[in-house]
Amino acid sequence: MTNPFLSSEEYDERAHALYNEGKYDDALDVLKEGLSLYPLAVELHVGLGYARLAREEYAWARRAFDEALVLDGEHEDALAGLGEVLLKFGQQDVALAQFQQTLTLGYQDDIELMLQIGRACFREGLIDEARSYFEIAVQEAPDNAEAVACVGYALHRLGDDEGAAAALRRALQLDGEHVEARVYLGNLLYDRGEFESALYHLDRSTPEDHWDELGIWRLLELKKSIYRLADDDAELKPWEARLQELAGEPDAIDELLSEIESGEEQEPQLELFAAEAAPPTERTDEPTVPPARLESGRHSVVTSEGREIDGTWEEIVGLLRDASGEFSDRSVDDFMSAVSRRQYGKTGVRISARDAESFIRGSADAGLLRIVR
Incomplete structure (x- = not known):
């Protein structure tokens, strides 16, 4: 009224x-x-x-x-x-x-406005533009941990891992409770093969600090390989519980949609993972990694059409993009974002497009493919 x-x-x-x-x-x-x-x-x-x-x-x-x-x-x-x-x-x-x-x-002195504009550009893949607005925010408020962290995120997407790590460490100096910056830094260090440093940061987060599975998977792997924890160690239980919570249990509607989707013929433009993929390029520069990482460096997935694709997470996503036809001339980030939006529109299930590994795991949870290893 x-x-x-x-x-x-x-x-x-x-x-x-x-x-x-x-x-x-x-x-x-x-x-x-x-x-x-x-x-x-x-x-x-x-x-x-x-x-x-x-x-x-x-x-x-x-x-x-x-x-x-x-x-x-x-x-x-x-x-x-x-x-x-x-x-x-x-x-x-x-x-x-x-x-x-x-x-x-x-x-320029409206820090929240500059961060809002920067994030909008970042979400749409305009990373250079995003960085410029984040840097304006830092110029106006050099002790703003969120602004400094955002510069770090942009630098990472632009391929400047050194600058990104420095910015994220600076953000944590300004605010030791900045969870997003700490988790991001942990994942960045993991990707660089700095596993002990990655564990240092990831281990200072809580299960509730994570809103996608990637950091948790990596933390579990590092705890098992560096701390030599057994699979059933009590220390891992809260993290495994958070994984299950994020993955969610399928309800009756999810199961019905899954049955319908598996039984119906997909429209060609919607079946992004159906085409045959070329074998991945042979890698010759594998980093030195802990035992668990050696086993998980390369993976295999099976699409809904039964085609198996092997490679690193990044290679698999690239091959899926190339096989899609519709997005073969777009960037991998654009491809992941498009699949995420389309799947959400069809089923209400969101697939993380943050990086290759979380995208593959999210696609598996959504039933688009199956992870073999």
């Missing part, structure tokens, strides 16, 4: 609180009610845009941000929000122009 005693600011505050709790539908209802009373309240239009964006209703989000900018053409949050939407539509140049406008208007 409409409450005539609420101001537009109070509607905005209520919607913002609901948004922060992830209650996007409720936030949307509050914003719509507020706009029915205060149609010229720019903050309500901006809030509506972000609620639509969170619900992946991109056309409606664009309309809300456009309406906000009609009312206030220099509203920084509306400019940033419109830029995010335009990235979703593939209009990168126009989106970047919206982001640039926030700098032209002098909002």
Whole structure:
């Protein structure tokens, strides 16, 4: 019921609180009610845009941000929000122009805004652009651990592992409780073969700090190989329990979808893992690794069509991309993101596109393939 005693600011505050709790539908209802009373309240239009964006209703989000900018053409949050939407539509140049406008208007000192824009670019694979906004945030607030960590994430994606490790260590110096930076650094060090250092950082996280399985798999492997823990050691139980929690137990609907999917003929453009793949390139520079790593350095998966593909996690994803046809001319990151979005749209199951290993494990959990080893 409409409450005539609420101001537009109070509607905005209520919607913002609901948004922060992830209650996007409720936030949307509050914003719509507020706009029915205060149609010229720019903050309500901006809030509506972000609620639509969170619900992946991109056309409606664009309309809300456009309406906000009609009312206030220099509203920084509306400019940033419109830029995010335009990235979703593939209009990168126009989106970047919206982001640039926030700098032209002098909002460099808005650290959260710079980080928001940087993350939006990062999610869409514009890593150089993301780094520039993260670095602006660091210039304005050099002791902001989150900004420093974001620079580290971008440097890693750009292939500068030394710079990434230095930035992540700096972030942890500023905030020793920055869990995401610690887990990321642990995984980065693992990839570089610095297993004891990787274990040092991963072992300082808790099972609840992890929201994908990759870091947990690696921590378990390192504990077993470096600490010589047995498979049934009590120290591993909380981590194994977290793995099961993240994987989830299939419910009746999941099982029904699985049965339907396995029995129906897939449309060619949707069957991304069906084509025959070429054998992986022979590697000649295998790093020195602990015993458990030697066994897991190369893997084998079987697609839903029964075709087996061997290689490292990265090679397997590259071969799956090449075999897809539809994405053979795109980057591996674009391929993983596309599969993740498509699978979520079909079944509601999200596949991590963070890196090759978590993508393969997520694809296996989603039933797209089976990991043999």
